[in-house]
Amino acid sequence: MEAGAGLFDRRGYAGATLGEIAAAAGVTKGALYFHFASKEELARAVFAQAEHSLRSACGDQRADSSPLQGLIDAGYWLVGALGADPVVRAAFRLGREDGGWQVDRQSAPRAAGPAAGEAKAVEPGAGGAGAADPQPLFAGLHGFHSVWAGVVRDLLAGARRAGELRDRPGGLGPETLVVTAACGLEVVFADGCPAEERARRVGALWEWLLPCLVPPGTADSYRTRPPAPQPA
Numbered sequence: 200m201e202a203g204a205g206l207f208d209r210r211g212y213a214g215a216t217l218g219e220i221a222a223a224a225g226v227t228k229g230a231l232y233f234h235f236a237s238k239e240e241l242a243r244a245v246f247a248q249a250e251h252s253l254r255s256a257c258g259d260q261r262a263d264s265s266p267l268q269g270l271i272d273a274g275y276w277l278v279g280a281l282g283a284d285p286v287v288r289a290a291f292r293l294g295r296e297d298g299g300w301q302v303d304r305q306s307a308p309r310a311a312g313p314a315a316g317e318a319k320a321v322e323p324g325a326g327g328a329g330a331a332d333p334q335p336l337f338a339g340l341h342g343f344h345s346v347w348a349g350v351v352r353d354l355l356a357g358a359r360r361a362g363e364l365r366d367r368p369g370g371l372g373p374e375t376l377v378v379t380a381a382c383g384l385e386v387v388f389a390d391g392c393p394a395e396e397r398a399r400r401v402g403a404l405w406e407w408l409l410p411c412l413v414p415p416g417t418a419d420s421y422r423t424r425p426p427a428p429q430p431a
Contacts, residue, residue: 200248203241204289212242212296242293244407250288250346252280257350266357267364267413268421271405273354274381275279275425277347278388279380290383294342344382351381365414373412380404398425 202224206215217238221231227427235241256276257269264272280287340348358364364373388397402423409418 200241200244201285203235204286205247206284207242207245207289207293212238212293217241225329231334245286246290246293246343246373249284249287249310249343252284252287253277253346253350256280257354265363265421266354266361270351270354270377271421271423272426273350274401275398277381277384278401279394281385281388282392282394282397283370290346294344342380344385346377347385348382363417364412376408376411380408401425 203215203220206220206223209215215238217228217231220238220241221228224231231241235244253276257273277287281291352374355364355374359373384401387400392400400412402425406419408420409423413421
């Protein structure tokens with residue numbers, strides 16, 4: 200799966216062949232077919248693994264903090280994964296490309312079930328919990344951007360329910376602002392940005408966003424620096 204993700208990331212779905220993936224993994228094509236019946240099935244497995252990693256990471260962060268702090272930390276997780284995890288990078292690229300693997304996405308294998316307390320993404324068209332409008336937000340999003348935007352919306356809805364956001368009647372301002380900024384992280388940080396610079400820019404982003412989102416005088420209650428590394 201990692202070999203396939205690496206090639207999908209670098210060459211795209213159409214450009215990666217099963218022969219090249221098998222060679223990169225150090226196995227025969229027959230051995231590859233033992234695990235995945237087709238390139239489509241391998242692409243679905245890569246997508247499902249990236250989705251599981253995202254949901255697990257955000258679920259762990261949300262369990263240990265407020266929803267809004269979990270949202271801030273989710274941004275740090277994403278830019279870190281974009282720098283270090285070819286599976287996550289491949290999922291974003293696969294989501295931008297056409298391919299037969301996308302047709303049966305609802306039957307895609309999931310790496311594991313949802314973890315306890317894990318953030319549940321809201322698919323476009325389903326409507327987000329806590330949304331101020333029943334119409335779907337950014338219904339045009341698809342692929343892994345849709346998954347990431349759903350997780351962001353869920354955490355933001357949790358922050359709204361917890362009273363962490365400014366009480367402003369009506370409108371989709373917070374959802375639009377945060378989902379747009381969050382989806383832009385993948386575009387800006389996908390390639391060529393050192394880890395220290397990614398962290399600095401994500402922190403600067405939240406220093407500007409927080410005063411727009413939270414009640415006056417409460418922005419300092421949130422950590423905008425990267426979360427401390429978890430003990431091994």
